[in-house]
Amino acid sequence: MIDVVYFAWVRERIGVPREQIDTTAATVMDLVTELTAREDRYALAFSDLDSLRVAVDQELVDFDAPLVGVREVAFFPPMTGG
Template identity: 65%
Template sequence: MARYDILYFAWLRERIATPREQVESAAVTVADLVAELRARSPRHAAAFADLAAVRVALDQDLVGMDAPLAGGREIAFFPPMTGG
């Protein structure tokens, strides 16, 4: 089991009702972690209902949902960024 600092931004933070939480997980990939988070509460399930609208950064580097968590400590979830 590893401990992760999970950060939520924008509408994800609003749906989950917290900006951050610490989670212990045996997840191997970001997708595994998201599956565990969805099961935590209805708020988490709603936030992660449409993964096409969610981006993720592992230790401040953008990664895909299939990225391995090994060695990571901070995972941030946020909506896609727009230019302007």
Template identity: 70%
Template sequence: MTLDILYFAWLRERLGLPRETVETEAATVADLVAQLVAREERYAFVFGDTTGLRVAVDQVLTDFDAPLSGAREVAFFPPMTGG
């Protein structure tokens, strides 16, 4: 499947790109992250500790165990604070 991946805040800065399109057979978000990490060191650096990250699949907040079947977009971002 083809997925659009969006990166926000410091993830965008550290990866050097705001978005990308990837071909993947990943079944879950965690599988997608593993595929990205295997591609390049910069992904390993960004996704080395996912406990501080949030993820949305097709604009719905979810967790890293979420299935990707039928998904079109995955977004990664740090936790947001309000005020």
């Protein structure tokens, strides 16, 4: 089981702030593929990966990052400051 956390508009599109996923995904991209196949709301949230960032166990990673031994995956839009 992996905790999957959604922030900002990703959370709004999916409709939940977090969920536990029982997955066999080897990489973050595999997890995204599994999620988008679930329902349209996931497909919408992950439709533009260029506008998403991902963190694995609170460290920024690329979508090809492995999920072996991972406890948490978080998806969020790029941060902006001002």
